[in-house]
Amino acid sequence: MTHTTTELAQALVDACKAGREATHAMQTAIYSPDAVSVEPQAMGPEGAEAVGLAAIQGKGDWWYDNHTVHSLETEGPFVHGDQFTVIFTMDVTGSVGPMAGQRFQGREVGLYTTSNGQITREQFFGPPMPAA
């Protein structure tokens, strides 16, 4: 059975709202094994890009392991052809590194690309960095 972009988009939003386990299971079900995830900026030595479903799920595990999530809201989806966007609003406290103990709120937009009934790419948009 092939999913439409709207079906994939709704499944992603529902899973993100349901939390960590549901998100992991959704990714296994509807992400391409070769999917690529790209952050706005490099996150440490791994760089900005995670290639493959295992790397994407590993990134999600790292994030959940290293943040206390006070709230994570997911709004959308907003659809256009074979792509869709989702708005994330988060309120978290970091537990390691420079953000340890720091509570912060953020908002970002995720842009997802689908192909042949799977999600093949996710790309995150964040607030502009201050000019260097």
Add this chain to the structure above:
Amino acid sequence: MTHTTTELAQALVDACKAGREATHAMQTAIYSPDAVSVEPQAMGPEGAEAVGLAAIQGKGDWWYDNHTVHSLETEGPFVHGDQFTVIFTMDVTGSVGPMAGQRFQGREVGLYTTSNGQITREQFFGPPMPAA
């Protein structure tokens, strides 16, 4: 002078917040003459795509001419490489056609692509259409 993606993004958001005249002037200043604008669905006989700055500004004029704008909020920008996204929240009443006299609220995401210091493409994402 070449603008960075963040500069273009901030200029677009500032102009959208300032309203119709500022938006038109901003488009003249920082859109490519060959820019393309794509709606989620075809809007009447013109289809979903407007090609060229004149067509894009014509679409904006049509929209402002045919809606009473109670509020139009612009949030962002959210940046990723040579692209950025903006969230629009609108409260309008249609003045012609099937929407004449109908007040409605909507939210959409705009995805913008830049190249050589200009905006070259805008693409709008809206709520999924009900399944046929």
